[in-house]
Amino acid sequence: MTKPNNLNDIARALAKRFAAGPPHASFPQSLHVLPVPLAVPLPLPLHKSLPAHLQPLIPTSTTNHVLTIAISLAARPVAHLELIFPSSPSSFPPDLILTSIPHDPRLQVSLDLVKPQLLAWHPDKAVDLIDAMARAVQAHLRAYHRASVERLVAGHNDRVAFDLATAATAVAIDGDIDAVYFPPASSASTSSPPSNALAATAPRAPFDMNRNGSDEFASVSLLLPLSIPLDPATVASLSPPPSSSSSPTNAIGSCISTHLPVAVLVDHLFPPHAPATLADVRVSHWLPEPWVARLADTAVKFPTYAYQSAPLVDYLASVAQVVGKAVKVVASSGAARKDIVSKLARAFAECLIEADTQTYSTLAVLIDPSPSSSSSASDTHPVLATLVFPDRFPADPPVLILRAPTLSTAASTPTSSTSSGSSSGSPAPASPVTVARSVPEYTTRPKMWSVLRGGANAELVGRLKGWVVEEAGGWMARVGGK
Structure with missing residues (x-):
């Protein structure tokens, strides 16, 4: 793990750790790192966290670096824990200021609560030590509020x-x-x-307590x-x-x-x-x-x-x-998804390119559409059809993405003939020239999905296969003759 070099690095590491905490601590998340401000002019607080013999060693400065951690209980912010450093990061432990929300003059927090972390302070271990401090203070606040509630309701x-x-x-x-x-x-x-x-x-309307003042x-x-x-x-x-x-x-x-x-x-x-x-x-x-x-x-x-x-x-x-x-x-939806995609892969077995057998989210097939009456066999090309199954499939319809290799069409280019240095001026028969062109991919979804998906899974597979082949043939007929 890379050692944090400054307070912003520490803040980012703490924010990531708090967000990835135990499940119940993350919704609602009970510890938040507030944005680190620029060094701001503040009076240096008393370094009560340091032994008296170290007080003369405290560097004097006109600016402080502040890291603020918001502590929440029951989805509500109850305190801000400020860690104040004369420099970033400091070789000395930070000063701690705990501000209750709302202000509670009865709340008393002793530095003994975080004494082990203060005595073990080292800038290279700042993330672990600050994390431990915040959780110790949070546990103290949880016990304090629980006792307050029990006294209130008793x-x-x-x-x-x-x-x-x-x-x-x-x-x-x-x-x-x-x-x-x-x-x-x-x-x-x-x-x-x-x-x-x-x-x-x-949401309910606010209570009308005007009669009670x-x-x-x-x-x-x-x-x-x-x-x-x-x-x-x-x-x-x-x-x-x-x-x-x-x-x-x-x-x-x-x-x-x-x-x-x-x-x-x-x-x-x-x-x-x-x-x-x-x-x-x-x-x-x-x-x-x-x-x-x-x-x-x-x-x-x-x-x-x-x-x-x-x-x-x-x-x-x-x-x-x-x-x-x-x-x-x-879970039932996931089982249906697996069954439908697996059967669809077997239905397209002869032209199957790829099937996702882990998440059952995609299926790719290569379709050779039949030439239509308006196009010759040379105008048709294989179509890569990719079915993308959304997370809520089969409740939601799949997405069909059609792609084609670069199409080549025959174009006639007139040529002029010359004889003995003179031109007759009449064009020679046209010579065929192959022109390559790219075709943008085409995306569509089945219409009236609620009707199409009715019935057993096997019936839906047959309908989906027919729809894919029909869409691929129609799309190639539209773009092949252009």
Whole structure:
């Protein structure tokens, strides 16, 4: 591994590491590296991380280099950890400044939390040491917020306390539950799920709390990591072969083993002056990125959380059931894809050029179209027909790409004859000249795919073969005579 040479290198390495963390840490991602600003003039902070006898050795400077890590819990930013260096990277450990979001004067963080990393500081190990610091601070914040929530709901909000206590008993729970209390000042940001979140219900209108003198809510948010078990047959259908290349289909297979991770965010909203009154509950779901579009395309619908009549643990069981069924639909689609493409390859056996037997995403055949009445046999050329099967095939139609070698057509060129230095002025018979020309590739899709794909797979294979041959012949008839 190349050693980081400056703070930007460190930031890039940390960002890559945070994004590739454990599944539940990445959706929503709980550690983010903010863009590194240029060296900015700041007063040098006190180097409390250094022993007193090293204080005189601190270099004086009018600028500092700042690396900021945003720490999130329950999909909400809760703190910024700033690492301040007099130079980039420094031989001295950085100063640390932790800013809670929103500001919480009760939060106390001792440097003892990161003392091992500070004492072992070396610029060549900066990425590993900063990573360890950030995770240590994050763990401290998780415990602090969990304790704060438990104190808040104890004796006040029995429902939130019940959900917090029983959610951990759900069969699908796999990992620590983030529990965070957000005061009203942060309520505006309680419903901004990232791009790979699938909302259980449509966004609701803001609450009308004018009669109570406030339109803001306090919230207790629980981020629940689920792990949906998959049967071995499903895993076999989804996992790519060891030598397969990266593709959307393989990305799905590579992000699971025998379990599919899902994160469920539950926001309990209540008026700040009435913590015992549960006003509403909002739910969002996170899936691994390769699964978002696929499960959405299977028309999967997460159940609505009827929090007035059902405990949270039952809702989590419903989510696991819905996701499990949707995964089986995707696996069934993969089996149909393999069956159709394999049968199509056998149907084109005499002219088959190439068939992808790993991801079943492409099939190439060489077709020699029959000469039409408007063209002679010499005008026809073999057509390379490539079928590209999209990730959602057979739900979505394949794409047909037609290509032809450089076409050659006969053209007549008149010649003039000369005799004894004089010309008769009359042209001689035309001599044939072969003119080569290139033809752009042609791309098309079958029309009325919903009708064409009806019936058994064998029937679809026959229709697809006939359609490919017909399209190749028609295209060659159009371009061959031009």
